[in-house]
Amino acid sequence: MIVEINVPTPGESITEVELATWMVSDGDIVEKDQEIAEIESDKATLSLLATEAGKIKILVEGGETVAVGAVACSVDTDFAGEASVSKVNTEETVEPEKSVKPDDKVAAKADVKPEKSNDYPNAKVSPLAQKKMDDLNLDVNQVIDGLKRISTKEVDLVKELPAESEASTGGTSAFISNSASRDAERQKMTSLRKKLSQRLVAVKNETAMLTTFNEVDMSAVMQLRKKYQAKFIDKHGVKLGFMSFFIKAASLALKHHPMVNAMIDGEEIVMPEYHDVSVAVQTPKGLMVPVIRNVETLSLDGIESGLKGLAEKARKGKIGLEDMTGGTFTVTNGGVFGSMLSTPIINPPQSAIMGMHNIVERPVAVNGQVEIRPIMYLALSYDHRIIDGKDSVGFLVKVKEMIEDPAKLLAGGFDPEQAVLGL
Template sequence: MIDVKIPSPGESITEVELATWMVNDGDIVHKDQDLAEIESDKATLMLNAPESGKISIKVEAGTTVSPGEVACRIDTSVEVPDDISEEDKKDSTDEVKEKISETEETEPIEKEQPGNSGFSEPISGQKQNKVSDKNKNVKITPLAREKMKAAGLSVDDIVRGLKKLSASDVDAVIEGVSQEKSELADGRETAASVRNEKREKMSRLRKKLSQRLVSVKNETAMLTTFNEVDMSAVMKIRKEYQDKFVEKHGLKLGFMSFFLKASALALMARPRVNSMIDKEEIVTPEYVDISVAVQTPKGLMVPVIRNVEKRSLADIESELKKLAGKARSGKISLEEMSGGTFTITNGGVFGSMLSTPLINPPQSAILGMHNIIDRPVAVKGKVEIRPVMYVALSYDHRLIDGKDSVGFLMDVKKMIEQPEMLLYGGNDVISSLLEL
């Protein structure tokens, strides 16, 4: 018997919640299989099976427990069948296909037509007449279907056999249509009268996030400044080089890597925006670790990309894809979400035009990206349609003045509109050439 204990999410966390069991008591489990989800204040962790065997659950779902407690036991003496190999799965699938094929050749087939209220049109095994398009939606009663099947007749045969339509036939159709409309209306009224409520327990992650967001509003002097960015240059680069980028690096080039790199260089030039308050001291890191907000089924998570100022765009895209995937699947660790000096959030993926993002404490600033919309802008005295994104910087005014906050956004704007500046530490080509 092997004890499977609750893992520790971090030194400061003394309680977690065993949120959901992914297996049942008495199930056979395999080594490294996901057994349960564990929620802490900062992340959702997975409980994995250290060995194969039969599981005995000791803690119910929804229970608050401490790291180190036994969640379940695994009896490794129970024989566990090996997982089905991919080759076995293929052989099994081929065998099923062969059986289906044999059935189709020897047995009568009933083909259900869309929109026929569950009725099906028989195709006799002796006489498999295909139904013409104009008659494919004809409704058939069960009794009529049985008679047609016994006589070996298709819908087309019946329609061709009708010599004329009587008044009673028309009345029957009118009555049937009226009844269908009445039933549809009754169904709508029934649906409209339903006023149910759904209640679910708030997760520890959601509760902690709520506390942090309220504390930001109460404990910081938050202010937001805005600007707009012409995305033409970046969009042109992505269009011209996307295929080569994918071929070389195995992943797509997105907008986020440009903003991460531009922000990192702007933060190095304006370190106060990268600073934070620690009691009565101002702490200014000489590196840039950017937290990227990721929406997951469990709530908002902010994995951290380290030393962004030294990374290439391809490296940033690769790290971003890896961390975002781990966050959404619940595989991310507490360490991978700790220690950021600045945050970027992209509400544009949900269609947001403008927002005032909340600071991620203990950081002092956060950049909000938004959707890209074609807008009329003045370019050298002429009106042109350009793809424009509004950007917002929320910052703690206790630490960051308007000069640095507005200047930071202007730096980012320039680097996105002139991406070649990213090669020269945020300077334009001529200034770098002249060493200005």
């Protein structure tokens, strides 16, 4: 029986997607619920699963744009049993091979496949490439002779060869390293990248975006983290990083300046009482902003657990549409890439984004004396249409106060001593 597999919908208002990569080849035997392809939309990446086991027939080439609901491939369920049979046969043929003599092994291989010539004995082939060559019945000669041209990628690979390779090639790599290249590679933009570029341009054109800055002395947080890191890991099973302090401080600061958490909807201003904080994550597919929900209810360990879960999804490329919708405020950390200062761009429909940067030891004045302290520059980009300077500047000052005196995180951003006195 032939079963058709349709392109799923990534979300509302999306009518077409890009079938990015096939993870199987045409004619392969697949199992039920096996991941067979990756689909990219302008909002998220999702997996295409085999609904039934059997032999697959690919109907849409990788890299093509297709309509949601279109038939991507079909599965012939009459071949469903072959997947398990082939596995059993493979397992059965592995063990008896131990008792075969080396001479017999060579003879057996010779009977199955004639030895292929190789005019490039020094060519190195990776195990994965060798497997693909065997599947396609190609040898090294055919692969090298079939190359259309040598690009800068291959030149750079030769240039970086170790010294012994240079000796064997008679100094060829030294000669190549002095040559200039005018090559240029072209790469098709993914749907996610195209949508991201459109949104960034729209933000600049449709908002009155301004950025305000402040600096934060990280001494207290760094000492606290160093002192209790081991106990924190033992109790909560996650490491204590800097992001959780800033996300928690931002949530508390949003209570003092709720307009920073607001957004424009038509002719109305929406002010959520909850804090769903989006965290900018750089992935191979582009910038994504998954959300940690209800940060106002989370402690530092809860935030760290949320960050860990998002990081794992990002590494596996499993961040979905449901992970990125509904944020009210964004935090981005360019410091991990070495950024000293930046003006982060607003993530619509939100109205503000806080940017963290690298920590550098700088001379600062402390009680009339010059001291060297670990300093981070903070930035807050905001939509001036609904957020005034008082709220934007006050928000960063409140975050600064809580980072420099972490005890204020327990007092809701207030001075603990004044809280005790009821002031």
